[in-house]
């Protein structure tokens with residue numbers, strides 16, 4: 001009896017993450033298993049409530065020597081995964097810097113500052129400057145909706161609002177259009193304006209934006225700077241703590 | 246005993262608001278500790294007009310016109326260590342928000358259509374520095390050794406940074422001192 005139990009224990013699938021053994025359920029990704037175990041892998045386009053998108057590559061880990069996106073890579077028995085290494089964190093910092101220069105991020109001017117996951121990742125990865133030359137792209141701001149502001153200057157094309165609108169709200173308000181550097185967030189209305197869609201301020205799509213691209217109007221600075229989500233806690237502590245943020 | 250040679254520091258504000266300088270002054274009585282170690286070259290405090298050979302140059306503000314570039318290059322030439330201080334030096338900051346608007350439209354708004362303006366005129370005195378069509382962080386123009394973000398960086402961050410640097414340590418900010426806003 002004891003031997004069978006021992007056997008079944010050893011058969012429970014597991015992999016190694018930075019030397020720690022993590023058990024997983026079949027179908028879980030590396031990210032799922034890590035989040036379930038309270039281990040932080042930096043991520044931006046991933047949210048545990050939505051199906052993975054795999055676009056930002058912040059969650060890149062090394063599996064058996066190769067770089068893969070942990071939010072889309074299924075966990076497999078015996079995998080050797082590296083996550084918190086100087087090399088990977090440097091690559092993540094470079095990706096974060098590229099996201100900053102690719103948009104127009106003026107944090108001192110942004111309502112999301114202190115609650116923003118992009119910014120919080122910058123802090124976590126000790127990013128002191130955006131390093132690369134800024135694109136300063138022309139992006140459209142859409143203030144047509146009575147209760148929601150869409151500022152594409154800060155959009156990081158994570159598609160979380162697209163997924164939330166389709167999968168949770170049962171609507172189809174957002175989409176990504178264009179390719180490569182021309183990728184941009186589209187509003188599904190003949191006019192292309194948010195005010196001409198059925199988006200409601202209570203929609204999950206409005207809440208899920210990790211940055212300051214989708215904001216509720218007339219709620220600016222309700223929480224003062226200094227009392228915001230990442231003001232005193234790192235994104236690692238927040239996302240492996242009670243809530244995902 | 247001969248006094249140890251003091252570290253010579255120069256500071257200036259390019260396209261900035263002097264907020265970073267104000268935050269620097271917010272180290273308050275620690276300024277006296279600092280003065281035991283450092284002496285100032287060109288800064289708004291000494292009113293020296295040109296930067297001579299220095300150990301450290303602290304630059305506030307981004308680059309928005311030709312004069313900014315001249316000053317920045319003079320600092321780079323003379324300072325062993327050049328530091329971008331504050332959001333504008335590091336990202337272009339608030340002045341760079343004009344980058345999405347054509348320069349001509351900016352000038353029209355300010356000098357022709359601004360509230361209370363009549364018979365407006367865009368200044369074109371040859372003494373005025375040539376404005377650039379876009380504002381840039383200083384590291385896009387010269388090599389920068391360190392960046393100290395924040396709008397402004399809190400006094401605690403400036404103090405931490407300077408004391409690390411003066412002690413020959415790699416500057417490291419505490420989590421709550423690292424801010425982009």
Ligand code: SF4
Pocket residue numbers: 104105106107110111112113114116117118119154211212213425
């Ligand atoms: S969205 Fe985030 S990173 Fe961008 S300006 Fe706002 S606070 Fe800064």
Ligand code: SF4
Pocket residue numbers: 154155156157158159160161162174185208209210211213214
């Ligand atoms: S608006 Fe926000 S949620 Fe939607 S794609 Fe852009 S960053 Fe992501």
Ligand code: FES
Pocket residue numbers: 042043044045046053054055056057058059060069070071072
């Ligand atoms: S979090 Fe995995 S690719 Fe974005």
